[in-house]
Structures are given as structure tokens and as C-alpha cells.
Amino acid sequence: MPEWDAEVAVVGLGAWGASALWRLASRGVDVLGIERYQPGHALGASHGGSRMFRLTCLEHPGLVPLARRSLELWRELESDAGETLLHQVGGLLIGPPDGSVAGGTLRAAAEHGIEVERLGSAELRERFPQHANVPDGHIGVWEPSAGILRPEGAVRAAVRVAEAAGARVYRDTAVSALELVPGGAVVRTSARTLRVRQVVVTVGAWLSSLVPGLPIEVLRMPITWYRPVGDRAPFALERFPVFMRERDNGLIVWGSGWEGRYDVKLGLENADEHRRPLDPETDDRSVGPDDWSKLSAELATAIPGLEPLPAKVGVCMLAETPDGQFVLGRPGGDARLLIAGGCNAHGFKHASGIGEALARWVTGEPDFCDLSFTNPDRF
């Protein structure tokens, strides 16, 4: 029996872990991946048919270089996998010019030289009449580089390409414990015990169960699909592109138009009623009117061309940190352990770049951008 089963184990193959597995395997690193369900499942954070991609990251200026590198890597993954994962059809950010959404986008674009177009309220109403009751003072910011990613497809593609490059993957296998030992780590599952030099923990909302002590709150977040009242055409993705809209009451509505078999997808960014703490191990994912009533009420005035009740509702999970930033790196500087968590509802677009950053930390290559603001030891 060899002393080590692999150089690296990646635990959890959602968006971030699948990307790490792909970036490691593509370098020829001896890596294995362990996922408690089937990659692309609907019980974590990386499902629901679409995720917004944009370069104008409002959450931290340091995320723009990560988004740029992620864009290159999404294209590389598409090429390796032979399928389209990112539809860059443009995106619309609406709100007051000094607000967090439209104003924040203008600031990020100016700071990082990202191409955007500013639309006054009259032009916005004319080009995107589906958005009703836009107040006179509000603006739209059109970002041509924005679009939507296909989360389930991206996760499965990254795992598939990683396996083709030599990664070993254990599906339907939950890691029950991690133990750091001299020179490496022991990864325990019900079926086997694996010994590796380094372990990368990318278990999303489950992070605290394997790496305790981080201030991460797990929230359940509904995802909701609606149908147009009459003609569907104005709500097709090309005419009703991915958007975020900040309203005068402080709520942020987000969504994107229908495409193929997907209906119009919508959500509320900051409605406390829709975000409730969740234990990923024990809570069920059933849904009820509490999951959509506030959004439906908002749509009556914001996007009245949609039916008042959703056609479909699902539940997603997110892991929040006190400062809203990711948690990426080696806790306590330990060379055997890397963690990537705290997705804070904006982490999908960066998954490919985060996978690349993790792979570089594993191999000791230089960073491609400064991610020190995400260091787990900041808490």
C-alpha cells in the first residue's frame, strides 16, 4: 500500500471544487475529488439553470481581476468540454445614480476601464419597457460583457474535463472527517480512508462541519420562475437580459429572461423574509408562499407583464461571512489545508478563477491577482 493515495484531495465538487479539480488535473497534478452527491445536483449552491456573470464586481474592487481571469477560463473550459456555458448577451443594472447597483457599476467600470453604456430613465423605458415604473431620477447601466452562466453544466463539464486529464472522482461519497497528520492529511469517508499531501475543502454551506471556527452563516434562498401574462416574446433573454434593479424602497430585484426550457427567473437580493438560516444537514428544501410573496408583490409594480404567482420555486443555499467577502486560503498558514468558502451569493462567476487560484496555491506558483482580502485568518 502506498504511503499517500494522491498528492491532493478536493472535497466537495460544486462550482468551486469542480473548478479546482479541473485546474489541478490540467497541470498534471495527482488529484482526487470527493463529492457527497452527483456533480451538478440541486442540494447546494450551484443549481437553478443560470447565474449572472459580470465584470463590474460591486462587492470588492479586488474581484474585478478575478472576474477577468474567470472569463478567460470559462472560455477555456467551454473549448475543452465542447459546450457553451457562458452566454454573454449583456446585462442591465438599474437604480439611482448614487446607489449600490447602477452607481456602483458606474464606479467599478470607471475604476477598471470596463465598457458600459449609461441610459437615462427615458431611454431605459424605451429600450426595456418590461421594467415599469422606473422613477425619473433612476438610470440604467448596460454592460455588454455581462451574461449568464449555466451552473449545472459548468460543474459537470469541469469534472468531466478533469477526469479526462487524469483526476479520480468519488461520487456519492461524503467525507465524515479530516485529520491533519505529519506531512499531509487523512480524509475519512464511510467507504474508505484516503491519505493525501494536501486537502482542498470546497464544501460550500457545509464548510463549518469539516473546518470549524469560521464565522459563516448558512442561509436558504428561494429561486423563482415566472411566466409572462401574454406574449412571451418581450421576455426572451435577448430582449429581457440579466438585470439587477434597485428600487426606492431599498429592495433589489434580480433576474433574467426565458430561454429554451427555462422560464423568466427572478429573485430578491435583500429581502429578510426570503432569507432564513438553514442547517444543510437536516433542513428540508420544501417551499411555501413565504418564499415568493414579497417578490410577487414587488413585481406588481416593477415588472407587471409577468403572472403574479411563480410557475416554479426552488431552494438554494448560500454561506455568508460578516464582511461579505469570500474565505480563500490556508487557515493559520497550514501547508496541508486549503479552504474556499463563504460564497455570499456572488461567487459563481468567479468559480473558474477561484479554481485557478487554489491550484496555484497547491503547486506554489505565483498568484495571478491579489486575493489577500479573502484570507481566512482575517476573522
Ligand SMILES: Cc1cc2nc3c(=O)[nH]c(=O)nc-3n(C[C@H](O)[C@H](O)[C@H](O)COP(=O)(O)OP(=O)(O)OC[C@H]3O[C@@H](n4cnc5c(N)ncnc54)[C@H](O)[C@@H]3O)c2cc1C
Ligand atoms: C439564489 C442564489 C443566486 C445566486 N446568484 C448568483 C449569480 O447570479 N452570480 C454569481 O456569480 N453567483 C451567484 N450565486 C452564488 C453562487 O451560486 C455560489 O457562490 C456558488 O455556487 C458556490 O459554489 P460552491 O462550490 O462554494 O458551493 P456548492 O455548489 O454548494 O458546492 C459544495 C459541494 O460540496 C459538497 N459537499 C458538502 N459536504 C461534503 C462532504 N462532507 N463530503 C463531500 N462533499 C461534500 C456538496 O454536495 C456540494 O456539491 C447565487 C447563489 C444563490 C444561492
